[in-house]
Amino acid sequence: MKQSERSQERLAQSLQMLAEIEASNETPSRVETVVMARWDAMQKRRVPSRTKRVVRVATAMAAGITIFGALAWHNLTVRLKPDTTATVRLKPDTTATVRLKPDTTATVRLKPDTTYTTVAVVGGPLMADEPIRVVRMRVARSVLGELGIPSPAQRGAAPAATVDIDVLVGEDGVARGVRVPINEL
Amino acid sequence: MQDAASSPDIDLMRRTAAGDRDAFASLYRMHHATVYRFARLMTGSTTTAEDIVQEVFLALMRDASRYDPARASLTTYLYGSARHHTRRRLLRDRFLVRLEDQADLCLPAASATAAEDLIRQRDVQHVRRAIVRLPARYREVIVLCDLQDVSYADAAQALGCAIGTVRSRLHRARHLLADKLLRGLACVDMARRPTVRCEV
Secondary structure (H helix, E strand, O other): OOOOHHHHHHHHHHHHHHHHHHHHHOOOOHHHHHHHHHHHHHHHHHHHHHHHHHHHHHHHHHHHHHHHHHHHHHHOOOOOOOOOOOOEEEEOOOOOOOOOOOOOOOOOOOOOOOOEEEOOEOOOOOOOOOEEEEEEEEEEEEHHHHHOOOOOOOOOOOOOOOOEEEEEOOOOOOOEEEOOOOHOO | OOOOOOHHHHHHHHHHHOOHHHHHHHHHHHHHHHHHHHHHHHOOHHHHHHHHHHHHHHHHHHOOOHHOOOOOOHHHHHHHHHHHHHHHHHHHHHOOOOOHHHHHHOOOOOOOOHHHHHHHHHHHHHHHHHHHHHHHHHHHHHHHHHHHHOHHHHHHHHHHOOOOHHHHHHHHHHHHHHHHHHHHHHHHHHHOOOOOOOOO
């Protein structure tokens, strides 16, 4: 038998012997005690962490509601910036009061090819050189009759339920007049 | 490899993840010896092996919900975890000089005579020391396949390599070990020769 074979055989015997000896080895019981104590400690720590999680979720929900409310409030408030066009949409048969801050300057850009009716005076008298603000509003067609603006007969197509009108507002916030684009009639 | 679907380990792991203390205790009692023996053979130290058992089971209780039985059996998973912690520990302690652990040398008396016991103890001690001095990648396969009776497939999963790699490493490891044992015994024989005083 060669030397390498002998050494391999001896190695196999030694390994087998070592494996038999090792098979009887067990972890000391103190290790189990320590591990189970760590388990208990970890389980105790988990309770406040669940509370923390609930608090985090509640905080996130509150923040979400706050942001949603702020956005909704922002959408309800119409802010006019210079060189912007604002369209206020109202449900039929409702009345809207538009209040502008005294120092706000808002210019409503109108379509160049729009033809308007004559201005129907609805509030106080229109003074010469008085700065006027124009607010476009969508109102029910029935409002036109109440304002004294005659609605000509439609040619073929059914009349729309709402009409876009321009409200001329004075510096004191009171409406001076209303004008209606012809194509809306 | 264990049949993952029929293994009670899966149920125990699920209950452990849900916070069941008894399930975790059962898992510990079923598997602690496997981890302990592996760590003991890998490090050659009883105290280090105890620490590694603690670390492995602490990691198990933390990550019980992450265990996927489809990937490996729990035993293989624990071998992988024990290997990771053992390597980390050996890396951390590489500059420390280990004191001889006398507990390692105590063997149960099984032979008829005291002389046979002594020879047996000496051989086992040499084998143990030779294993500890092997490079880690060879030591792992010797411990898993030759001493723990783990199949090549499970060893490959635990070590994260191919079965062919396990086979080749095992072949190389056995040769290295045989060499070390041969040299170690030769050194012992040399040391036991009586000293002779020479007159010139």
